[in-house]
Structures are given as C-alpha cells and as structure tokens.
Amino acid sequence: MDLPRLEPLVVPPEGLGAEAHWVVVHKGHVVLGFEGDALPFGAEPPLGATLSRHFLGTIGGHGVWAVDIEDHHEHHDVPDVADGFELVNLRAVYGRVPEAQWYSAGRAEQIVQWSRTHQFCGRCGSQTKAHPTDRARSCTTCGLLAYPRLSPAVIMLVERDDGRALLAQGRQFPGRFFSTLAGFVEPGENLEDAVHREILEETNIAVTDVSYFGSQPWPFPNSLMLGFKANYESGDIVIQEDEIVEASWFAPDDLPPCPRGGMSIAGSLIDDWLTRSGQ
Ligand SMILES: [Zn+2]
Incomplete structure (x- = not known):
C-alpha cells in the first residue's frame, strides 16, 4: 500500500x-x-x-x-x-x-x-495582499504578483569505466564527509548544461551520457534538487579550492564516510550505484 x-x-x-x-x-x-x-x-x-x-x-x-x-x-x-x-x-x-x-x-x-519577506511590493514598495486562489501575493497599488521562489540545483554521481565514482568533500561539511557534486542552475542554462558546468568547475572532469535520476525538494532555504547520473569522459581531477576540500574516485568496496539510504537524493544516487556494482 x-x-x-x-x-x-x-x-x-x-x-x-x-x-x-x-x-x-x-x-x-x-x-x-x-x-x-x-x-x-x-x-x-x-x-x-x-x-x-x-x-x-x-x-x-x-x-x-x-x-x-x-x-x-x-x-x-x-x-x-x-x-x-x-x-x-x-x-x-x-x-x-x-x-x-x-x-x-x-x-x-x-x-x-x-x-x-513579501509583505511589500518589490517594484513600488506598497503593501501586498494574499491572492485569493493562487499561491501569490499581489501589490495593492501596481498589481505586481510575487510567487514563492524555488532555486533548482543539480546533484550528480559521475561513474568511470573501472567502476569507481567521483565523490567530493565540500567546504560546508565539517569533518571528513564526502558526497556527490552539486550546484545551482544559472539563469538561462538548462539542467544538462548545469551538470556539465558544475562538474567541470568543481573538479575539472568532463562527462558524457548525462541522464535524469530523480528529484527532491530541499527546503534549505528553497532548493529543488534534480539528480543526474553521468559517465566520465576526460580530464584529471583539479579541485575548485574555494568549494571543495578533496575529490577522488572511490571504488564501491572502499567508500569514505558519505550519505546512504533513500531519503536524501545523494544517498539514493550512491545506493543505486552500489546496487548496480553488486555491493
Ligand atoms: Zn507595487
């Protein structure tokens, strides 16, 4: 059920x-x-x-x-x-x-x-009121509508032909804890472009075969996480030091501390990879 x-x-x-x-x-x-x-x-x-x-x-x-x-x-x-x-x-x-x-x-x-944070209009500064039927606030003077903002972010597991996956330790994690790469989608960019760009920016790795995995709302503060799988194409790891402490290719039987399990999309991506690896 x-x-x-x-x-x-x-x-x-x-x-x-x-x-x-x-x-x-x-x-x-x-x-x-x-x-x-x-x-x-x-x-x-x-x-x-x-x-x-x-x-x-x-x-x-x-x-x-x-x-x-x-x-x-x-x-x-x-x-x-x-x-x-x-x-x-x-x-x-x-x-x-x-x-x-x-x-x-x-x-x-x-x-x-x-x-x-939307009690006043972002255009003219007048008070807003709740829209009767939509999730919106409308300006009482100029009519500008404000809707809740969602910030799409891509999160991705990159696999290599030898069965290893790319995991990185972000600066925001205290202690030694690795996860999949992730980053916000830029205005004017599609999701696949964001996947390529983020992986290249953060680790200098080019990928191919980007495929959608699943999504998850993440209210810290207003993200929508969009999960992808990708395959290694070329490049050696060079980390973006202001975002990443360490990044490496890990074998399924030699994992560092990392998210596991179904509720977080990073954990789901890693579990999916391990299952396909026979772990
Ligand atoms: Zn207004």
Missing part, C-alpha cells in the same frame, strides 16, 4: 474536516508532537488559534496548515510549547517523520518565509 502523499493546495477543498496536521514554524524549527515522530494532529494547532496560518494542502484527506509564530515570540529564542510537544530544527525533522510530513514541514517553512 502506498503511504499517503502531500497534495499541495492553496485553498482548502470544500467539506474538509477541522482535524488537520499542523506545521508550527519558528526560526527554522518546527513543532513535533506524539513523542517527536509526527506533526501535531487535531482540530487546533498546539499553540493556540490566534496566529497567522497558511493552508498547505492535504495528506490522506486531512488538511495541512503552516502556523507562523515568529512575531509572537520575538523576545525569546525558543517559545514555550505545550507538554507532549517538542521544537525541533527542520534539518533534524528529516528522516524522523513520515515522508509526506517531512515534505509538509519543508513546504511550511518555505511558504512562511516567503510570506514574511
């Missing part, structure tokens, strides 16, 4: 019941309940009803709402949450709740941050 998925919506469908999943967002944290392994569920959010809300969609026929509490607790680093609930960093929510709830938490954080 398929697990229920998040259906993203802007307007609550008619006849939707009051019982809902609540994503209470506070400075990159969300509130979890029920021993920390699920979003709070019920007819009201766990922190009262007087806060700003955004409808996010449905999971299994129940509504999902984001609740923004940041302004109500500006003098406290961490708000008090009721007994039985816990405020958890969004990154730590990943892998801890069912997938649909994880996507809901990421969607909530992005919608809340977008709404907070």
